[in-house]
Amino acid sequence: MTDKVETSIFVARGDCFTVCIFERQIAIQNDSLKVKSQTIPEDLGEIAAVVAWGKQFVLAHSSKLLSVWLVDEQSKATCTSRCGPFAKRLMVLQNLPECDTVLVGDAVGDIFTVCLAAASEPKLSFGHMSSIAALSSLTYGKDKKIMVASGDKDGKIRVAPFPAVYDITSFCLGHHTSLAVICLAFVGDRVLCASSDLSGDLLVHDISSGEVLGALQFAQMVSSIAVCSGGPSSIYIALDGEPFVIQLSLPSLEKVTQFGPFPGGVVSLISFDPSFLLVGTPQEPYFLKVALTGNAPNEPLQALTEALGIPQRLGTSCVIVSVPQAMREFTDSKRRRGQEDEEADT
DSSP: OOOOOOEEEEEEEOSSEEEEEETTEEEEEETTOOEEEEEOOGGGOSEEEEEEETTEEEEEETTSOEEEEEEOTTSOEEEEEEEOOOSSOEEEEEEEGGGTEEEEEETTSEEEEEETTTTOOOEEEEEOSSOEEEEEEEEETTTTEEEEEEEETTOOEEEEEESOTTSOOEEEOOOOSOEEEEEEEEETTEEEEEEEETTSEEEEEETTTTEEEEEEEOSSOEEEEEOOTTSSSEEEEEETTOSOEEEEETTTOOEEEEEOOOTTOOOEEEEEETTEEEEEOSSTTOEEEEESSSSOOOEEOHHHHHHHTHHHHHTTOEEEESSOHHHHHHHHHHHHHHHHHHHHHO
């Protein structure tokens, strides 16, 4: 009997397209349902993270390079530029669409700013004491303020305005293991930070003070958090291995409703538009467009997986990446060590 090899699929959502990446294959589906697939140049290496906005997406590679891609109306992507190599392994990406900028977190805790419009070299902006585990940003208000939240493997969340990231607004504390996901949301007249860690803790902070406004403990890790602007003030979460998407109100974290079940469990959530979520599952059809209101049936994005050959090639062994790949490897190794410790104790 051979061990099953876990294979990752990366997915991101732009303004009018969804990009899906498996190994070195890219498939793009625009909102007119036109699908195109193509191959990533071999010298760029494997994918570590992806972000998308407007008509472009950015990839972080195992070669410590960034590649920038522009998507046309026919769903064809063109690599317009490369950036790097960086000194250390790239862990996470966060886009700042209003200023055409990407934040890049690496394996030693440094966070760089890359301005795509100016084709500038990476600029070291700020950092943490350990590897970056999660990044999030939010633009809000009439003057388009940008807040950035970053978390590391020590469980500390640092919140600051951009570009004055040296002027720290607050530290959001309370996690005792590595961060898994961070998500910022604008509720009423304040910005809230929802975050999860590897031990199953889900916290909501007021970023202006760092105060904890809501807390839940789950038996599993909260592997994905999404915010959709079209509904009430709430977040949508996926629990590692569980088949449901749970809607929780902000800031109290009271349960509103749940969606599902989804075969194989939910491993990824992406805000598709104000009224839909893109749900990733570890078996066919892999991607489902789920309506958050009304009774519309779930819509499988079958053409994307067919363009990559996923149903024929992977069976049920794939993982839709919601936390960064390096973070998933860290999580899996931590679980293995925990199992070994339990066996040693017995």
